[in-house]
Amino acid sequence: MPAVLTFSRRLGAVTLALAALAIAFGAAQSPERRKLLVLSVDGLDWRYLRDADRLGLKIPSLRRLMAEGETADGVLGATPTVTWPSHTTLITGVEPSRHGILGNQRPRDEGGDYYWKADLLKVDTLWHATRRAKLTSAAITWPVTVDADIDWNLPELFAKRRGGAMDLPSIASKSTPGLVERITAMYPSFPQEWMDDRTRALATMYLMREPRPDLTLVHFVDLDSEAHDNGPFTREANAMLEYTDELVGRILAVLPANVVVALVSDHGFERTDRVTNVAALLSRIGVKSGANVEAGLLLATDDVAAAAIRKARTDPEHGIGREVPIDELRRIDPSRSRGQVVAAFEPADFTMFGRDQASPSLTLPAREKGGHYGWPGRYRATFVLWGPGIRPARTPEIRMTEIASRFAAVLGVPFMPGAPTAPRSPAH
């Protein structure tokens, strides 16, 4: 008996040592370990993919990802449904009210500039988790990544913009030293004055072929610009999506076998035919207080204002749409649950709420033909996961806050959404 015990104890010790070795090896070096490439197509409303046949879209690469991967029946966005807060929710797993990126630009009393720098993030991100696990990360035009703990970084940063294109000198001034040169050595047409989706794709192809980061975050911007200018689901926007699909196809052609691809977006999109001037509307219906516009909704904070807006809603000229039930409001936007909202109203279809105190006119000119105004209930974003270990499936709608944990699971790194940002850690 004692001999057997000793033997099995020894065996146990050997097994444990082997297991520890396997964990150490698997964490850093195994060629089988999965990597993750996140392709965010700004403004890719879920309906582009859901209704691709009806829209006649020639998007073979996106169709392939959907057919072979896991596709959610839409993504309920974060509040507000704008680019910088939503991209940050994708990689933190919490609402903007918790991660601290409240809009594309900071509030006026903080100077009103963009939320460029990563030290504005209040919570942990996937790239922090990746570095803690001794893995590597990369980001191309990802919002809030200036000075981030990312191994290969071309942050979203611009002094000049032309649609979705941003001036490369600004980006290069904060990029990982030598990265622009290394991409250029592989793709000589990379260093043009403007960084657009074509050169974002070249940078991504370089990353897939050479350093092969464990986590790569890519933000394509051109579809969003086209949809603002010409409206979503238009000939122009559809053509831009088909172009984006070609770029995705080029990336897939150089993809290592162990990379999982996530195709996501930050928000949906809506055509904008008119803008209701809420200032003129409230003055016309005699509401002096108790009403304001927030995250694209007209909110009443007392019963008198609520009653007046309900009455005004019956006149289509006012451009007021559906009344959002309070429980739906709180379900979609939990951060509002402590507020004093008595009633909430969407704008009418193809309408947005604006405010111009100086104008007595009820309708303001729409500066853009398409937009996304803040309220997640209005449209859905996109989530497709494809690659090794991902089975083809159509799954129910998810919330954007669920996505970061899915990403962490693909990478096999521990991640707790909402944990405070750890102090900066050095590259390894």
Ligand SMILES: [Zn+2]
């Ligand atoms: Zn966007």
